[in-house]
Amino acid sequence: MLPWTVRRTRLPLLTLRCLDCRAQAATAGEGRFRINANGKLLDVWLLVRCVCCDRTSKITVHERVPVRSLDPARLRAFQDNDQELVAHTLLDPALARRNRFTLDWRGAWQLESSAAEAAWPYRVEVRFLDPVPVRPQRLIAQGLGISRGEVERRIKGELPLNRTTSTDFSFVVMPAE
Template sequence: MSTRSSFVLPWAVRRTRLPLLALPCVDCPAERATTGAGRFRVNANGKLLDVWLLVNCVGCDRTSRLTVHHRIPVRSLPVHLLEGYTKNCADLVAGVLLDPALARRHRFVLDWRGCWELHAPQVADDPWPLEVRVTFDQPVPVRPEQLIAHGLGISRGEVLRRVKADIPLKRRTMGDFSFVVV
């Protein structure tokens, strides 16, 4: 009876920047916008508050506003959120931008190309079968087959033949998963 030693390789997916927004500009033919440094505009009108996320066109740098809150009573907003909006908290910008309700309301989709990188340690020898655990530091939607092909330097067809994963390989995921290469 032989025992197979299990070698587990940790991979980490890290977001390098916020995604671009597929949002047409009203001034130029550009189809992309960015949050830039990530700024909010807060406007108080009496006891009512408006909050916008400011985005810039990639082509002409025109600033547009995405409504986050419209005419809400100041007291209905938690204090930590109000502080985050006025101080342009980077985590709050990311959270608001990644909110699917905001994307539906303003009719944009997120363009994740070039927004993440894979940190995968190299293996000197070939310990086949190889088990890999992939963790996500922040939510980034990727297709596991593309991620594995990129990390191992093999084609996506070969990934489909040689990899056994605990999730579907052709559907986008933002959660941790593991796979075995045989």
């Protein structure tokens, strides 16, 4: 069995319309949170920047939540602009739906694969460290250095090869005929 890993190389861009220049891409950049206290209620936003005009916008993380309802360690992480929390927050699908943005993963991930030195047929386990949406057919073609047509002929697996996934899967590589 060969292990393959899909990992992010940077935070993905956000497909979000800029109010100034109408561009469709924003970045979380350095990853900063903004916290506003109003009495005993907190608002928390993730700041994003337009890639064209550098305009800063806010993505709502928490709105009017009681201070006591947030875990003190999490609140401290918001205040310290913890980069792991920035990534976790940005990759949250519920946050994306609520704030009406999608993630653009182009150029933001890489496949770490090992060379095939196993006896035919051999099994490959693909593990995702982040929810990178990718078509298994494209991923396998890239990892094995073969065409997508050859992937159709030589790969056996339970997952549809032409449907996007971001969950771990495995497949078997058959010898070339």
